[in-house]
Amino acid sequence: MFATQPSRTAEATAFQRATERLRPPRERVLDDPWAEHFLRPGERAALAAYRASRLVKRADEILGLTPFVVLRHRYIDDRLREALAAGARQVVLLGAGYDSRAFRFADLLAGRPVFEVDHPATQQRKQRILRGLARAAPLPAVDVRRVAVDFERDSLEERLAAAGLARRRTFFAWEGVSMYLTRDAVKETLASLRRLAPRGSRLAFDAWFLLDDPDLRSTWHRFSANLLSLLGEPVTFSLHPEDAGDFLAREGFALRDVARAADLERRYPVRGRRRHVYPACYLVSAEIA
Secondary structure (H helix, E strand, O other): OOOOOOOOHHHHHHHHHHHHHOOOOOHHOOOOOOHHHHHHHHHHHHHHHHHHHHHHHHHHHHOOOHHHHHHHHHHHHHHHHHHHHHOEEEEEEEOOOOHHHHHHOOHHHHHOOEEEEHHHHHHHHHHHHHHHHHHOOOOOOOEEEEEEEEOOOHHHHHHHOOOOOOOOOOEEEOOOHHHOOOOHHHHEEEEOOOOOOOOEEEEEEEEOOOOOOOOHHHHHHHHHHHHHHHOOOOOOOOOOOHHHHHHHHHHOEEEEEEOOOOHHHHHHEEEEEEEOOOEEEEEEEEEEO
């Protein structure tokens, strides 16, 4: 991300979530009616083209990135439901982007605060769009606290404490962020979460690892990672899923679940049919030990 610009990858993932609403309701694994509101005019035109073109949709399915983004969001939704049922008293969205969980889970949250942490430029654009929507119709009544943080430079603990985060059981969602940080920044963020919240607090996040096979999909994976550098968001952190448990244990977390591409395909079929999911990313659920 360039320092003064909203995250373009956050916009891209909003687009990918919006594509799921092009499916019939019974075939959706995710229903995010807010995602389309955050698209620019060009992205809205692209969504219309996506709706009309079977070829584009098929190519997207073959590459597997949009299915991964959609299933990633659904996976974290499910972990959020579990954490709230287990007694989480607050929610922190790290790298919130254009996340709409505060609105989509308003009833389950039942007044529990949601702290949306992200880069100031992205937050400003999101706020501007939400103000426009609020002029047309009231937004859900939720306790959303927006916390501006640059993960590489700012103190996450200080910013969250200033926003009113209490030391009580918390659910942390860290979606689409870790791969753009340095290893030291990832470790420092995990240390901050451990200091901010008590044992039993839960974390769900996604991670990236290098596929070095010579086949076409692996080659595409390496090429797409390089493309992200052109958006100002290069991939800088890699963690193999087989190493996730040991890595988290060293940082004071107990692993609950690892969901690789094949796991997501199996857990979230569409009318009995598995989607092809981008194989270089996976999801992790853990809790503070």
